[in-house]
Amino acid sequence: MSDPVRILGVFTDEEECAEGIESLRRAGYSKLEVFSPIPSDRVLEALALKKSPVRVFVLVGGILGALSGFALTIGTSLTWPHVAGGKPIISITPYIVIAYELMILLGGLSGIAAFLLFGRLPAAESKIGYSERFSGDRFGVWVTCGPDQTGRAESLLRNSGAEEVERETA
Amino acid sequence: MAAVPQPDYHEIDRTVMRTLEWPGWKYWVWIGFLFTVVVWAGLCWVNQIYNGLGVTNLKQPNMWAMYITNFVFWVGIAHSGTLISAILYLFRSRWRTAVYRIAETMTAFAVMTAGLCPLMHLGRVWFFYWLLPYPNERWLQPDFRSPLVWDAFAVSTYLTISILFLFMGLIPDVATARDESTGWRKFFYGLVCLGWQGSDDQWRHYKGVYLLLAGLATPLVISVHSVVSWDFAMAQLPGWHSTIFAPYFVAGAIFSGCAMVLTLMIPVRKWLDLEDLITPWHIDNLARIVLFTSLIVTYSYLVESWMAWYSKDPFEVMTFHERYFGPYGYLFWLMVFCNCIVPLLLFSAKVRRNLTLLFIISLLINVGMWLERYVIIAGSLATNFMPSQWGFHTPSVTEASLTAGTFAFFLMMFSLFARFLPIISTTELKEGLRWLRQALRQESAEAA
Numbered sequence: 001m002s003d004p005v006r007i008l009g010v011f012t013d014e015e016e017c018a019e020g021i022e023s024l025r026r027a028g029y030s031k032l033e034v035f036s037p038i039p040s041d042r043v044l045e046a047l048a049l050k051k052s053p054v055r056v057f058v059l060v061g062g063i064l065g066a067l068s069g070f071a072l073t074i075g076t077s078l079t080w081p082h083v084a085g086g087k088p089i090i091s092i093t094p095y096i097v098i099a100y101e102l103m104i105l106l107g108g109l110s111g112i113a114a115f116l117l118f119g120r121l122p123a124a125e126s127k128i129g130y131s132e133r134f135s136g137d138r139f140g141v142w143v144t145c146g147p148d149q150t151g152r153a154e155s156l157l158r159n160s161g162a163e164e165v166e167r168e169t170a
Numbered sequence: 171m172a173a174v175p176q177p178d179y180h181e182i183d184r185t186v187m188r189t190l191e192w193p194g195w196k197y198w199v200w201i202g203f204l205f206t207v208v209v210w211a212g213l214c215w216v217n218q219i220y221n222g223l224g225v226t227n228l229k230q231p232n233m234w235a236m237y238i239t240n241f242v243f244w245v246g247i248a249h250s251g252t253l254i255s256a257i258l259y260l261f262r263s264r265w266r267t268a269v270y271r272i273a274e275t276m277t278a279f280a281v282m283t284a285g286l287c288p289l290m291h292l293g294r295v296w297f298f299y300w301l302l303p304y305p306n307e308r309w310l311q312p313d314f315r316s317p318l319v320w321d322a323f324a325v326s327t328y329l330t331i332s333i334l335f336l337f338m339g340l341i342p343d344v345a346t347a348r349d350e351s352t353g354w355r356k357f358f359y360g361l362v363c364l365g366w367q368g369s370d371d372q373w374r375h376y377k378g379v380y381l382l383l384a385g386l387a388t389p390l391v392i393s394v395h396s397v398v399s400w401d402f403a404m405a406q407l408p409g410w411h412s413t414i415f416a417p418y419f420v421a422g423a424i425f426s427g428c429a430m431v432l433t434l435m436i437p438v439r440k441w442l443d444l445e446d447l448i449t450p451w452h453i454d455n456l457a458r459i460v461l462f463t464s465l466i467v468t469y470s471y472l473v474e475s476w477m478a479w480y481s482k483d484p485f486e487v488m489t490f491h492e493r494y495f496g497p498y499g500y501l502f503w504l505m506v507f508c509n510c511i512v513p514l515l516l517f518s519a520k521v522r523r524n525l526t527l528l529f530i531i532s533l534l535i536n537v538g539m540w541l542e543r544y545v546i547i548a549g550s551l552a553t554n555f556m557p558s559q560w561g562f563h564t565p566s567v568t569e570a571s572l573t574a575g576t577f578a579f580f581l582m583m584f585s586l587f588a589r590f591l592p593i594i595s596t597t598e599l600k601e602g603l604r605w606l607r608q609a610l611r612q613e614s615a616e617a618a
Contacts, residue, residue: 033369033370033371034369034370035367035368035369035370036368036370036373037179037342037346037600038342038600038601039342039373039376039377039380039601040373041377043373044370044374044377047370049370049371049374051378052374052375052377052378052379054375054379055382058382058386062386072303072314076303076311076314077314080310080311084313087315091314091315094314094315094320095314097320097323097324097393098319098320098323101320101324101327101390102323104327104389104390104393105330107382107386108334108383108386109330111382111383111386112338112383114375114379115338115375115376115378115379116364118371118375119371119372119375119376121364121365121366122364122365123364123365123367126365127369130367133349134367134368135342135345135346135348135349135366135367136180136346136349136350137178137179137180137183137600
């Protein structure tokens with residue numbers, strides 16, 4: 001079986017890049033990787049990616065944070081019952097403040113942890129296909145396909161407005 | 171008519187990367203001056219730790235006075251950063267893109283500064299960890315019913331989340347700086363951005379977590395200053411024991427913070443040559459928030475006074491009478507002038523576009539908001555229930571030095587950040603490029 005080929009289309013415009021991705025996907029190309037200097041909604045929509053799972057981590061972290069806030073405060077009060085100002089030993093209302101803050105703290109920390117995990121960061125080495133111009137003013141669309149599909153992919157990229165199309169054997 | 175600037179992605183990068191070039195001698199003189207003030211304040215603090223709080227002249231009943239005034243002031247300053255970066259992000263407000271990094275940086279350093287203030291106020295600072303729940307052989311824990319413990323949790327959460335939020339925003343911008351640099355800078359920026367490359371998968375997770383962090387930071391910012399206000403409102407002291415303190419403090423915090431953003435942004439814009447990125451349109455919008463929050467703060471002052479009068483509580487009435495006409499009365503009226511009268515000038519579009527005037531107004535608001543906290547704290551503590559317990563605060567050299575030290579520390583950290591990390595978000599400016607171009611076109615048309 002012949003090796004797959006990687007083709008790069010470089011775009012200067014976000015909209016043209018998104019159109020290029022859409023036309024490639026319509027033509028059946030599914031192995032796409034895009035580098036962009038901005039978090040473009042348009043490009044992400046064109047790629048039709050699933051929603052990030054980080055939100056589940058934030059939710060779970062938030063719930064655990066709130067529960068740990070209540071566990072800390074109630075557990076502490078029961079371990080060392082201290083009557084102050086005639087208030088109940090377990091005073092839920094003030095404990096809500098602690099639980100609320102810990103909910104936000106752990107929710108945020110788990111979100112960041114999930115982002116680093118799924119985004120594969122920190123990364124010591126550049127991803128294959130990354131170019132310094134993709135953090136500046138260019139959008140790069142990499143298509144991985146069989147050698148017999150390259151011609152069509154190249155013409156789709158050019159027709160969408162790619163300023164540069166090049167081929168690389170993977 | 172001058173040609174309208176038409177910035178593109180490359181132009182934005184070029185302008186922001188120029189701010190990261192090695193600064194000249196004037197910058198180092200400025201940093202040296204601030205560092206000297208910080209060192210002086212540090213020496214005063216060491217003296218205070220060694221000899222005790224007596225060197226400050228702090229005595230009953232006015233033990234909180236300037237240190238806690240500084241704490242509330244700096245926590246308040248922090249709030250507008252989160253407002254601009256998180257709340258306006260959720261509302262998709264377009265003008266925030268050019269100013270939010272300045273505001274967010276201000277937030278992170280203001281919370282750090284605020285965190286130092288209660289430590290300065292501790293007689294035995296080496297026991298600061300008693301506020302935190304930690305395992306110990308007697309199972310002793312802090313009283314979670316105390317607002318001071320809430321404060322420790324709220325402020326440390328706020329510090330953590332603000333730094334994370336600032337860091338998240340920085341990642342793609344620092345990646346741009348890495349790709350534009352060489353040598354040790356490339357290495358340094360490569361470390362800071364964690365090897366970011368902006369692939370679709372990274373952006374997908376980035377956007378997800380950024381939105382959620384903004385969603386978490388928004389209720390957090392409201393809670394933190396509410397908790398700070400409860401340090402006072404939970405006490406029985408006349409002048410403090412009030413149900414309006416939480417919204418009143420939050421509005422005041424955003425008011426003072428936006429004024430501080432103006433104070434920082436106007437010189438930064440000029441000195442770092444960022445006129446084409448931070449336009450009068452951005453500044454005008456910020457000035458409108460200052461005006462709006464000033465009106466809320468004015469309303470709060472009126473309601474607070476009205477509540478004291480309506481309660482017919484003799485202690486409340488006396489406290490407010492003292493606040494207006496007592497020994498600190500002149501500070502109260504100066505505060506009213508700075509916070510209620512001066513911002514009314516911002517109703518005029520001409521004033522909102524006059525940067526010199528705007529800078530002076532923002533400085534006056536900073537003074538006014540510091541005075542507000544001082545009037546509430548020192549003023550209310552001075553006149554307790556029993557005249558035999560009354561006592562007025564006179565600032566000492568130690569307190570004044572440490573207060574100056576907080577300002578110097580904050581400005582030094584901000585100045586260092588502004589020259590070594592991107593003080594404007596290139597990523598978000600590129601994302602909202604058409605709004606920036608529209609603002610520049612409008613500006614040019616108005617100038618013509």
